[in-house]
Amino acid sequence: MAILKIARMGHPVLRRAADPVPDPTAPEIKRLVADMLETMRDAPGTGLAAPQVHVPLRVVVFEVAETRAQREQTQPVPVTVLVNPVIEPLGDDGTLGWEGCLSVPGLAGMVPRYDRIRYRATTPDGEAIDRIAEGFHARVVQHECDHLDGVLYPQRMTDLSLLVFTEELRHGAPEPRGAKRGVEATTKEALS
Numbered sequence: 001m002a003i004l005k006i007a008r009m010g011h012p013v014l015r016r017a018a019d020p021v022p023d024p025t026a027p028e029i030k031r032l033v034a035d036m037l038e039t040m041r042d043a044p045g046t047g048l049a050a051p052q053v054h055v056p057l058r059v060v061v062f063e064v065a066e067t068r069a070q071r072e073q074t075q076p077v078p079v080t081v082l083v084n085p086v087i088e089p090l091g092d093d094g095t096l097g098w099e100g101c102l103s104v105p106g107l108a109g110m111v112p113r114y115d116r117i118r119y120r121a122t123t124p125d126g127e128a129i130d131r132i133a134e135g136f137h138a139r140v141v142q143h144e145c146d147h148l149d150g151v152l153y154p155q156r157m158t159d160l161s162l163l164v165f166t167e168e169l170r171h172g173a174p175e176p177r178g179a180k181r182g183v184e185a186t187t188k189e190a191l192s
């Protein structure tokens with residue numbers, strides 16, 4: 001196991017679409033996942049996508065731990081590994097919420113995400129995952145899977161006045177201008 005170096009915004013590996021994994025059960029994928037989990041926990045982050053550790057493959061890990069789930073007023077999600085994930089939005093409803101990213105250190109932004117999604121993937125054990133997720137869980141999966149398409153959260157933002165240094169949030173979080181959607185008072189910590 002090893003703690004891997006995290007790519008930051010501007011590195012080409014974060015801009016390109018990652019490649020599908022031909023064999024999710026290959027030993028090198030298990031090794032990659034072990035290192036990604038160690039890196040995610042060290043950071044600490046809620047999730048990590050392989051391109052963030054300079055590996056352009058469609059692999060994502062995340063976990064909504066008990067303590068984090070309490071802060072987000074949501075349910076915990078056990079450690080989940082997604083190989084070749086596919087997301088399908090369920091409905092058009094969306095919510096603005098705070099996100100951070102280990103590849104965009106020091107910043108946080110209010111990002112619109114679908115409230116409810118279905119996601120499917122394969123695990124490194126060859127099992128199929130097929131889940132419906134809502135709220136923070138759905139937000140984390142959308143954020144992580146965007147990394148696989150070369151998209152960072154600022155590219156999803158609709159109001160860049162809500163992109164801030166986390167240290168400045170001590171002055172109070174900015175309010176969205178004329179927000180019609182509900183606003184979560186959510187995380188100012190790194191998602192991934």
Ligand code: NI
Binds near residue numbers: 100102147192
């Ligand atoms: Ni991220």
